[in-house]
Each structure stands twice: as structure tokens, then as C-alpha cells.
Amino acid sequence: MTVGLTVDDVRVTLGDNEVLKGVTLHAEPGEFVTLLGASGSGKSTLLNVVAGLQDVDRGAVLFDGVDVTRRAPRHRKVGVVFQSYALFPHLTVAENIAFPLHAARRPRAERAATAQRMLDLVQLAGFADRKPESLSGGQRQRVALARALAADPAVLLLDEPLAALDKQLREQMQVEITRIQRHVGTTTVAVTHDQVEALTMSDRVAIMHDGRLVQCATPEELYRRPADEYVARFLGEANLVEAHGPDGRSPVVTGTAVVRPEDLQLVDADTPAGRWVFEGPVQLVSFQGSRYRLELLAGHAGTILCSLPPHTDVGALSPGVHARVACLDPGLVHVIDHRRPALDHVPEVVA
Amino acid sequence: MTDQLTLRRSAARPAPRARPRPAPSAERVVLLAAPLLFLALMLAAPLAELLGRSLADGGAALRTALGSAVFLDAVWRTLWLALVATLVTVGLGTVYALAVAVGPAWVRAFLVAGLLVSLWTSVMVRTFGWMLLELPTGALYWLLHNLGLADAPLQVFQTTAAMYPAMVAVMLPFAVLAVLGPVTAIDRDLLAAAAVSGAGPLLTFRTVVLPSLRGAMISGGVLVFVMSLGFYVTPLLLGGPSNLTVSGLINAQLRTANRIDVGAAMSVLLIAGTVGAYLIADRLFRVSERWGGR
Numbered sequence: 001m002t003v004g005l006t007v008d009d010v011r012v013t014l015g016d017n018e019v020l021k022g023v024t025l026h027a028e029p030g031e032f033v034t035l036l037g038a039s040g041s042g043k044s045t046l047l048n049v050v051a052g053l054q055d056v057d058r059g060a061v062l063f064d065g066v067d068v069t070r071r072a073p074r075h076r077k078v079g080v081v082f083q084s085y086a087l088f089p090h091l092t093v094a095e096n097i098a099f100p101l102h103a104a105r106r107p108r109a110e111r112a113a114t115a116q117r118m119l120d121l122v123q124l125a126g127f128a129d130r131k132p133e134s135l136s137g138g139q140r141q142r143v144a145l146a147r148a149l150a151a152d153p154a155v156l157l158l159d160e161p162l163a164a165l166d167k168q169l170r171e172q173m174q175v176e177i178t179r180i181q182r183h184v185g186t187t188t189v190a191v192t193h194d195q196v197e198a199l200t201m202s203d204r205v206a207i208m209h210d211g212r213l214v215q216c217a218t219p220e221e222l223y224r225r226p227a228d229e230y231v232a233r234f235l236g237e238a239n240l241v242e243a244h245g246p247d248g249r250s251p252v253v254t255g256t257a258v259v260r261p262e263d264l265q266l267v268d269a270d271t272p273a274g275r276w277v278f279e280g281p282v283q284l285v286s287f288q289g290s291r292y293r294l295e296l297l298a299g300h301a302g303t304i305l306c307s308l309p310p311h312t313d314v315g316a317l318s319p320g321v322h323a324r325v326a327c328l329d330p331g332l333v334h335v336i337d338h339r340r341p342a343l344d345h346v347p348e349v350v351a
Numbered sequence: 352m353t354d355q356l357t358l359r360r361s362a363a364r365p366a367p368r369a370r371p372r373p374a375p376s377a378e379r380v381v382l383l384a385a386p387l388l389f390l391a392l393m394l395a396a397p398l399a400e401l402l403g404r405s406l407a408d409g410g411a412a413l414r415t416a417l418g419s420a421v422f423l424d425a426v427w428r429t430l431w432l433a434l435v436a437t438l439v440t441v442g443l444g445t446v447y448a449l450a451v452a453v454g455p456a457w458v459r460a461f462l463v464a465g466l467l468v469s470l471w472t473s474v475m476v477r478t479f480g481w482m483l484l485e486l487p488t489g490a491l492y493w494l495l496h497n498l499g500l501a502d503a504p505l506q507v508f509q510t511t512a513a514m515y516p517a518m519v520a521v522m523l524p525f526a527v528l529a530v531l532g533p534v535t536a537i538d539r540d541l542l543a544a545a546a547v548s549g550a551g552p553l554l555t556f557r558t559v560v561l562p563s564l565r566g567a568m569i570s571g572g573v574l575v576f577v578m579s580l581g582f583y584v585t586p587l588l589l590g591g592p593s594n595l596t597v598s599g600l601i602n603a604q605l606r607t608a609n610r611i612d613v614g615a616a617m618s619v620l621l622i623a624g625t626v627g628a629y630l631i632a633d634r635l636f637r638v639s640e641r642w643g644g645r
Binding site (some may be wrong): 084086087088090100102103133151 | 396429538541543545546547548550554558559562569593
């Protein structure tokens with residue numbers, strides 16, 4: 001079973017703190033949407049709202065258009081992988097996985113068969129009779145995923161599913177979770193604060209900031225055309241510079257241009273000054289393995305960060321030397337249109 | 352402080368390599384002296400006296416005690432009373448602790464206050480309270496009579512049925528306190544996991560709550576059981592002569608029968624039995640680890 005999920009203008013206040021300030025989100029059947037944001041952005045609360053573990057002050061949650069806002073968690077048919085995995089410690093792996101079927105009073109034979117099928121799916125075939133305490137972190141994660149999917153839920157919810165794993169295992173599980181999610185085709189909402197995780201696993205990523213959903217789009221869209229400065233800074237590194245009108249000649253600041261460091265390249269001094277050309281004394285050059293990182297102090301544009309390919313000849317670049325960089329394809333620069341007050345301090349570079 | 356921790360740790364688990372034990376520092380010896388002296392005077396000396404009396408004349412008093420049908424009856428009765436009181440107390444105590452944990456603020460305040468007041472009030476006073484309640488024309492009769500449910504004075508005072516509620520009431524705080532900490536420490540994620548898996552209250556209780564509390568319930572139960580073995584005032588006042596416990600019998604030996612040696616022998620047997628029960632329970636359920644011995 002898989003459903004389209006709609007969260008409609010949900011507001012949640014905890015004490016004096018408005019945690020969700022009207023969030024609207026839609027996920028197509030089978031889609032993988034990740035909520036990405038800093039801690040305190042409200043992403044976990046939104047996940048709990050979908051699971052029914054958090055009451056809402058206003059707004060609604062709909063599964064395939066059916067309002068489930070007032071439905072208790074046990075009647076929602078959601079599968080949840082908790083950050084702590086929350087496996088029942090005294091039950092075996094198979095009993096844990098079959099627990100949702102046990103709760104639904106399914107016959108024993110069906111429970112056993114489902115447990116076996118799910119164990120195969122998460123590649124833990126020989127582990128049916130083990131206790132959770134004897135499993136590694138990655139294995140517990142798989143068991144938690146198997147349990148969440150065992151009763152064929154309408155929506156799968158993953159709360160920071162990989163936070164407790166070390167880096168290598170995390171990357172492996174990202175691929176694994178994506179594979180399993182594609183296989184079962186269950187609509188999935190995940191929460192993470194890890195950009196790479198969000199970009200790797202999801203069809204779409206929803207950026208949350210201060211109780212609001214700022215932008216929900218495909219990873220490419222978010223990176224290339226961020227809706228605002230927050231998103232531009234949040235995903236990867238960005239140079240944010242003033243944009244003057246459509247042709248760059250207007251004296252009025254009409255927006256903020258997002259120039260990605262890797263879209264800049266070194267150009268000769270005789271290259272004509274163009275719209276996205278920056279020049280100034282080098283502040284820092286550092287080799288980072290796959291890239292060179294270059295920082296210029298480019299006059300009114302402030303510090304410009306530039307990421308150069310590793311074969312670049314940087315011999316002549318040392319701090320204080322005058323250098324010139326440019327983005328030669330204007331299509332790569334995204335301008336955030338300003339219909340509201342300008343940035344606090346323009347220009348700015350944020351790592 | 353650090354010395355003590357290291358010492359305890361290395362004693363508790365089988366040390367993989369021999370570690371030199373730090374010699375007890377001077378201040379530890381001084382600090383321990385006072386309580387040790389107190390224990391020697393107030394506990395060890397009387398115990399030695401009891402043991403000496405019961406072993407005099409080649410253990411004649413011990414043999415008399417063990418050969419007495421009244422004593423053996425009292426032993427079985429005491430064990431049975433303690434067992435029933437323990438099971439009921441732990442059951443009620445768990446419910447009480449859960450109510451404290453999940454109830455609204457006013458319920459919580461009321462229940463905790465009840466717990467503390469009952470702990471602060473002497474067992475004797477509480478037992479007299481139950482007496483006033485259970486006397487043939489006592490408070491219970493008054494209530495039932497005014498409700499039109501009883502015509503004749505109640506015949507519960509000094510029966511077995513009259514004794515259990517009071518015994519459970521006396522022991523309840525200990526069971527509640529044993530379970531209260533673990534109740535509040537139940538993993539919220541496990542409860543949430545059970546809920547989203549579709550489990551109702553009963554299955555959640557069986558799958559999450561009970562397993563999380565099992566250890567605390569057992570250790571609370573052992574505590575209540577061991578304490579119940581020494582029950583004296585409550586069965587004596589409320590249960591009447593037909594519910595004579597070992598403690599009651601010892602009292603009778605000392606004060607009525609004037610057989611001090613036999614009383615001493617029975618006391619030694621009761622203490623040995625109690626310590627034995629505790630050691631067995633500790634071996635089975637590792638109770639002492641829960642009560643602070645880490």
C-alpha cells in the first residue's frame with residue numbers, strides 16, 4: 001500500500017514556542033521526501049505530526065485525501081524507524097519485525113512468513129532468533145527498517161535513520177535504504193541534518209528553517225535555484241553578491257546573485273570586466289585533495305570563494321597577489337529576486 | 352573517593368589482570384570506625400548473645416524449637432503470609448507507580464503525598480488505624496451501615512482477611528519506591544514504536560512496560576518479602592491468635608512461656624532464614640546490584 005501524503009498548513013506550539021508555523025507539504029505516492037534543516041527547525045516535530053505522535057494546533061494531515069489528523073498513531077498504518085531504533089530488547093529479531101502483525105492479530109504462520117521475507121529484504125536472513133543486543137548498529141538499523149515495513153504501511157517515516165552510524169556504514173546504508181524504498185515503493189518521509197544524506201537518498205528535499213518549510217524541490221533545483229539566501233547557504237557553499245537589475249548596470253540592488261565557488265575559474269588580466277568577474281588580492285590558497293580553495297578580497301563584492309580543479313596551476317597565486325576569477329556561463333548564476341528588504345550585510349560569503 | 356571506586360569496580364568484575372589494591376587510606380579507616388563500632392555494639396553483640404543462648408547445653412533450645420509443631424506451623428504461616436503480601440503489594444505498587452508516572456499533576460501530587468505520609472507514620476499507628484476501621488462497630492461498619500449495606504456488626508476483626516489489607520498497606524511504599532524510578536525511565540521511543548506498530552494498551556503493557564519493570568518488581572518483591580518475614584505488630588493486632596507469626600511466637604516464648612533460650616533459638620532461626628532467603632534471591636535476581644552495590 002502506498003498513499004499520497006499531504007500536510008496542510010500545520011501549526012504546532014509547544015509551551016511558548018511555536019515549533020511549526022504553518023507547514024504545507026505534499027508527497028506523491030512512492031515518493032521519497034527528506035526534511036532537511038538545522039536542529040530546532042521543526043523537522044522532527046513535523047515527522048511526529050505525520051506519525052500522530054504530536055498533536056497539531058491547526059492544520060491537517062491527509063493520506064490519499066483522507067483526513068487522519070485526529071487518528072491515533074496505532075490506527076494510522078505508518079512505519080517509523082526511530083533514531084534510537086527502539087527495538088524491543090527482550091524480543092527476538094523475528095518477533096520484533098513481526099510485531100506490527102502481532103498487534104494486528106495476524107495468524108502465527110503469516111507473521112513468521114513475513115518476518116522471513118523482511119529479513120531477506122534487509123539481508124539479515126540468518127538472524128531471526130538473535131536478540132537486538134547481539135546485533136551491530138547497522139544490523140539494528142536494518143531490523144528497525146524491516147519492522148517499520150512489515151505491515152505494509154501507508155507511509156514510511158525515518159527519523160535521523162543514520163545518525164548513530166559511523167561514516168562508512170552511513171554511506172552504505174544510504175544506498176541500501178534507497179534500494180529498499182524503491183523496491184517496496186512506500187511513500188517515505190525522512191528527517192536529517194546531513195545534506196549529503198538528503199541529496200543522495202531523496203526524490204525531493206524540503207528545507208526547513210525556524211518552523212517553516214522554505215523550499216521543497218529536487219536536489220538539483222535546490223542547489224541551482226535556491227528560493228532564498230538561507231537555502232543558498234545551507235546547501236553547499238555560495239558567494240552571495242548584489243545583483244543590479246537585469247543587465248547589471250542599474251544602480252538599484254534588485255536581488256542577490258548566487259555564484260557557486262566551483263562555477264568560477266581563473267581568467268587572464270586582459271579578460272574584459274563582465275558582470276560575474278571578480279578581482280582582488282588573494283587571501284588564501286589551500287589544497288584540499290580534489291580541489292583548490294581560493295579566496296579573493298574582491299572590492300565591493302567582499303570575499304569571493306572559488307573552488308578550482310586540482311590540475312590548476314596555482315604557482316603564481318600566493319596571498320597578496322592580484323587575481324581575477326569569472327563565471328563565464330551566466331546561466332549558472334541564479335539571482336534571487338528581492339521583493340523584500342535587502343540582506344543585512346551585502347555582500348557576504350558563507351561556508 | 353577515587354580509591355573506593357577503583358576498589359569496588361575491581362572487586363565487582365573478574366579482573367582480567369591482577370591490579371594492586373590500594374591500601375585503605377587513613378581517613379577511610381577513621382570514617383568507617385564510628386559506624387563499625389555502632390554495628391558491633393548494637394547488632395553483633397546481641398546476635399552473639401542470641402547465638403550463645405540457643406547453642407547452650409549442646410543446642411537443646413534449638414532442638415526444642417525445631418521439634419515444636421507450633422513453631423513449624425508459624426514458619427509455614429509466616430512464609431505464606433509474606434508470599435501473599437509480597438505478590439499483592441508488588442502488583443498494587445506497580446499500578447500505583449504507573450499512576451504516579453502517567454497521571455495528571457494533581458493525581459501525582461496526591462499519590463506522592465500519600466506515599467510519603469504513610470512512610471513517615473509509624474507502623475503501629477497505621478495498624479491501629481486499620482483496627483479502628485475493622486472493629487465490629489468500627490469505621491467500615493459505620494460506613495456500610497449508613498449506606499444500608501450492613502445490619503449486624505462486622506466479623507472481620509482478628510481474621511486472616513482483616514490482616515492482608517493492612518500488611519499490604521504497610522509494605523506498599525517500599526514496592527512503589529522500588530518501581531517508581533524505572534517507571535519514569537521507560538524508553539519513550541519504545542512506547543512510541545509500539546503505538547505506531549498498532550499495539551493497543553494491553554500489548555504495549557506486555558511488550559514494553561512489564562519487561563522494563565521486571566527487574567525492579569523482583570527487587571522490590573524481595574525487599575517486601577524479606578521485611579514481611581519479620582511481620583509482628585500487624586498480624587498480632589489484626590490477625591488475632593490464629594494467625595501467629597514466627598515473631599509473635601518468639602514474643603510469646605519470651606513474655607508468656609518464659610522460655611528465653613527457646614525464644615533465642617527461634618530468633619536465630621528466623622534471622623538465618625531471612626538472610627538465607629535474601630541470599631537466594633540475590634543469587635537468582637542480582638537484587639543487591641539494584642540497591643546500590645555496583
